[in-house]
Amino acid sequence: MMNFLLVAPIAVPLATLVLCLLFREEHALVRRISVFGGIVLLAVGLALVGLASSDVVLAGQLGNWPAPYGISAVIDRLSAAMVAITGAVGLATIFYGICRDGDAEVARDFHLFVHGLLCGVCGAFITADVFNLYVWFEVLLIGSFAMLSLGAGRRRLAGTMAYVVLNLVATLLFLLSAGMIYSATGTLNMGELAMIFRSGEVPPGSTMAVVLMLLSFSIKAALFPVFGWLPASYHVAWTPVSALFAGLLTKVGVYALIRMVTLLWPEFGDAHVVLLWVACATMLIGVLGAAAQNEVRRILSFHIVSQVGYMILGLALATPLAIAGAVFYIIHHIIVKANLFFVGGIAARLTGSERLAAMGGLYAKWPLLAILFAIPALSLAGIPPLSGFWAKLVLVRASLEGGFWWAAGVALVTGILTLLSMSKIWNEAFLKAHPDGDDAVRPVAGLRGAWWSVSVLAAMTVAIGLGAGPVMDYAIAAAGQLAEPVGHLGQMGATGGQ
Amino acid sequence: MEIIAALTVGGLAAIGMWMLLDRNLVRVVLGIVIIGNAINLGVLTSGRFFGETAAFVSATHVPSDGANPLPQALVLTAIVIGFGLFVFALSVLKSVRETHGMTTTDFVTVATEEAAPDGRGDDAGERSDASVAKGREGPRA
Numbered sequence: 196m197m198n199f200l201l202v203a204p205i206a207v208p209l210a211t212l213v214l215c216l217l218f219r220e221e222h223a224l225v226r227r228i229s230v231f232g233g234i235v236l237l238a239v240g241l242a243l244v245g246l247a248s249s250d251v252v253l254a255g256q257l258g259n260w261p262a263p264y265g266i267s268a269v270i271d272r273l274s275a276a277m278v279a280i281t282g283a284v285g286l287a288t289i290f291y292g293i294c295r296d297g298d299a300e301v302a303r304d305f306h307l308f309v310h311g312l313l314c315g316v317c318g319a320f321i322t323a324d325v326f327n328l329y330v331w332f333e334v335l336l337i338g339s340f341a342m343l344s345l346g347a348g349r350r351r352l353a354g355t356m357a358y359v360v361l362n363l364v365a366t367l368l369f370l371l372s373a374g375m376i377y378s379a380t381g382t383l384n385m386g387e388l389a390m391i392f393r394s395g396e397v398p399p400g401s402t403m404a405v406v407l408m409l410l411s412f413s414i415k416a417a418l419f420p421v422f423g424w425l426p427a428s429y430h431v432a433w434t435p436v437s438a439l440f441a442g443l444l445t446k447v448g449v450y451a452l453i454r455m456v457t458l459l460w461p462e463f464g465d466a467h468v469v470l471l472w473v474a475c476a477t478m479l480i481g482v483l484g485a486a487a488q489n490e491v492r493r494i495l496s497f498h499i500v501s502q503v504g505y506m507i508l509g510l511a512l513a514t515p516l517a518i519a520g521a522v523f524y525i526i527h528h529i530i531v532k533a534n535l536f537f538v539g540g541i542a543a544r545l546t547g548s549e550r551l552a553a554m555g556g557l558y559a560k561w562p563l564l565a566i567l568f569a570i571p572a573l574s575l576a577g578i579p580p581l582s583g584f585w586a587k588l589v590l591v592r593a594s595l596e597g598g599f600w601w602a603a604g605v606a607l608v609t610g611i612l613t614l615l616s617m618s619k620i621w622n623e624a625f626l627k628a629h630p631d632g633d634d635a636v637r638p639v640a641g642l643r644g645a646w647w648s649v650s651v652l653a654a655m656t657v658a659i660g661l662g663a664g665p666v667m668d669y670a671i672a673a674a675g676q677l678a679e680p681v682g683h684l685g686q687m688g689a690t691g692g693q
Numbered sequence: 694m695e696i697i698a699a700l701t702v703g704g705l706a707a708i709g710m711w712m713l714l715d716r717n718l719v720r721v722v723l724g725i726v727i728i729g730n731a732i733n734l735g736v737l738t739s740g741r742f743f744g745e746t747a748a749f750v751s752a753t754h755v756p757s758d759g760a761n762p763l764p765q766a767l768v769l770t771a772i773v774i775g776f777g778l779f780v781f782a783l784s785v786l787k788s789v790r791e792t793h794g795m796t797t798t799d800f801v802t803v804a805t806e807e808a809a810p811d812g813r814g815d816d817a818g819e820r821s822d823a824s825v826a827k828g829r830e831g832p833r834a
Contacts (some may be wrong), residue, residue: 221698326767329771329772330774333774336778337777337778337781342776342786347792348810349792349793350810352785352788352789352792352793352804353805353806354804356785357802357805359785360721360725363725363778364713370729370736371736373736373767374735374767377736377767378738378740427802427805428805490809544813545813547811549809549810549811622776637813639813684768
C-alpha cells in the first residue's frame with residue numbers, strides 16, 4: 196500500500212491518460228474518465244497529506260536498485276502538499292473545461308493533455324534524482340506545449356512559439372547542469388548531493404553546475420530578469436489552460452528551487468543574498484508591469500511574476516519561519532491565481548470581451564460573480580482574514596526578524612500596488628456600466644462547470660484564511676523537514692523498499 | 694579524446710547560439726537542436742569518456758578502463774526527448790507559417806501583443822480568434 200502511494204501521483208494521471216486514449220472516440224466517456232482520474236488524484240494527494248501530517252516520509256527506489264544507483268522517490272510534507280494542491284487545481288480545471296460549446300475534438304484533446312501535464316507535474320514533485328527531475332520537466336513541458344496550442348488561433352500559435360523556444364532553452368540549460376553536476380560530484384541523487392554539499396568539502400566545479408541549474412529553474416519560475424516568456428504566452432491560451440498554467444506551472448520551478456536550495460545550502464549564504472535581491476526585483480517589476488496592461492489576463496499574468504517573488508523571498512531568508520511562509524504562500528497562491536483566471540474567463544464570456552475598456556456592468560447584473568472575484572483578488576493583495584494576508588504576514592515578519600527591513604518594505608509596497616491593480620479590474624469590469632449598456636451583459640451557455648470550479652476554489656481560499664492555524668502548522672513542520680531532509684539523506688545506504 | 698570532444702562542444706554551441714539569435718524562427722529552432730546536440734555531447738563526456746571497453750561489470754571482474762554507462766543512458770534519454778520536442782517545435786512553426794505567412798521573431802512578438810478578440814463564445818477554438826483575422830484590429834506595426 197505504501198509503495199503504491201509512493202508512485203500513485205504518477206501512476207494515476209498516466210493510467211487516466213491511457214484510458215482516455217483508448218476510448219478517445221467516445222467523448223462523453225473521455226470526460227467521465229477524466230473527471231474520475233482527477234478525483235482519484237486529489238484523493239491520493241489528500242491521503243499523502245494525511246500520512247505526511249503524522250510525520251511519515253514515504254521513500255523508495257524505483258526499480259528496487261539501491262540508492263544512489265536506483266532512482267529515488269521521496270514524499271515529504273512539501274511534496275505531499277504539492278500533489279494534493281495539484282489534484283485540487285487539476286480537478287477544477289477539468290470541471291471548467293467540461294461544459295463548453297466549442298469544437299468537440301479540442302475539448303477531447305484537452306482531457307488527454309491535462310492528465311499528461313499533471314503526470315509530469317506530480318513526477319517532478321516526488322522525485323529525488325536530478326536527472327529524473329529533468330525527465331519530468333520534459334514530460335510536463337510537452338504536455339504544456341500541446342495544451343497551449345489547443346485550438347490554434349492567430350495569437351495562440353505565436354504565443355506557443357515564444358513559449359516553446361524559451362522553455363526549450365531553459366530545459367537545455369538544466370540538462371547541461373545535470374551533466375556538469377554528475378561530472379563534478381559523481382552522483383545525481385539529491386540526498387547524496389546534499390551530503391556532499393553539507394559536508395563543506397565541495398568538489399571543484401560543482402557549485403557552478405548547481406548555479407546553472409538554479410538559473411534554469413529561475414527561468415521556469417519566471418524570476419526577474421528571465422520572466423519575459425510568461426507574459427508573452429499565458430494570456431493567449433484557452434481559459435482553463437491558462438488558469439492551470441498560472442496556478443501550477445511556474446510553481447514547479449519554485450518547488451524545484453526550494454527543494455535544491457534547502458537541500459544544498461541550508462544556511463544563509465551568498466546564494467541567498469542573490470536570491471533576496473532577485474526576489475525583491477521580481478516582486479516590484481512584476482507588479483509594475485501589470486499596471487501598464489489593460490486586459491484581464493495580461494494583468495493577471497504579470498501578477499504571477501510578482502507573486503513568485505514573495506515565495507523566493509521566503510526561500511532567500513532561509514529561516515524556518517520564512518521557509519514555512521514560502522510553503523504557505525505556494526499553497527495559497529496556486530488556488531487564488533487559478534481562480535482569478537477562471538473568474539476572468541467567466542467575466543469575459545458574460546460581457547463579451549477581455550479588454551477592460553469593453554467590459555463592465557458585472558456588479559449590477561452578476562453580484563455573485565463580483566463576490567467570487569473579490570475573494571481571490573483581495574486574498575492576492577493580502578487583505579485579512581483571507582489566505583494571502585497570513586502568507587504575507589509571515590514573510591514580512593521573517594524579513595524583519597532577519598534584519599531585512601527593505602525586503603519587508605518591498606513586500607508591503609508590492610501588496611499595495613497589487614491592490615491597486617485588482618481595483619482597476621474591479622472598477623473597469625465590475626463597477627462601471629457596460630459601454631453597450633448593462634443589458635449587454637447576458638448569460639451564455641456552457642458555464643456550469645466553470646461556476647462550480649470558481650465557487651469551490653473561493654471556498655478553499657476562505658477556508659485557508661479562517662483556518663490558517665493548521666495550515667501554518669503543516670507548513671512549519673514542512674520547513675523543519677526541509678532543514679533536516681531525513682527522507683533524502685536516509686536514501687544513502689538504504690536497500691530499496693521503505 | 695576529451696579535448697576533441699570539448700572543442701566540438703564549444704564549436705557546436707557557438708554555431709547554435711549564433712543561429713538562436715537569428716530573426717528567422719526556422720534558424721532559431723535549428724539552433725536549439727544544435728545547442729541540444731552540443732549539450733548531449735557535453736553530458737556524454739561527464740564520466741570516464743576515455744573508457745576503452747564496454748561497460749559490462751560482473752561480480753568478479755570490474756574492468757578498470759571500462760566506459761561509464763550512466764552518461765550514455767542519460768544522453769540516450771535526452772536524445773529521445775529532444776527529438777520529440779524538436780518535432781513539436783517544427784510542427785508549431787509550420788502552423789505559424791500557414792496562419793501568419795511569415796516566421797520572423799518580431800512578427801511573433803507583434804502577434805502575441807494583439808488585443809484580445811471580443812466575443813461571447815468559448816475561446817477554445819479558432820472561432821473567436823477568427824474575428825480578429827477578419828480585420829477588427831490587424832497586426833500593429
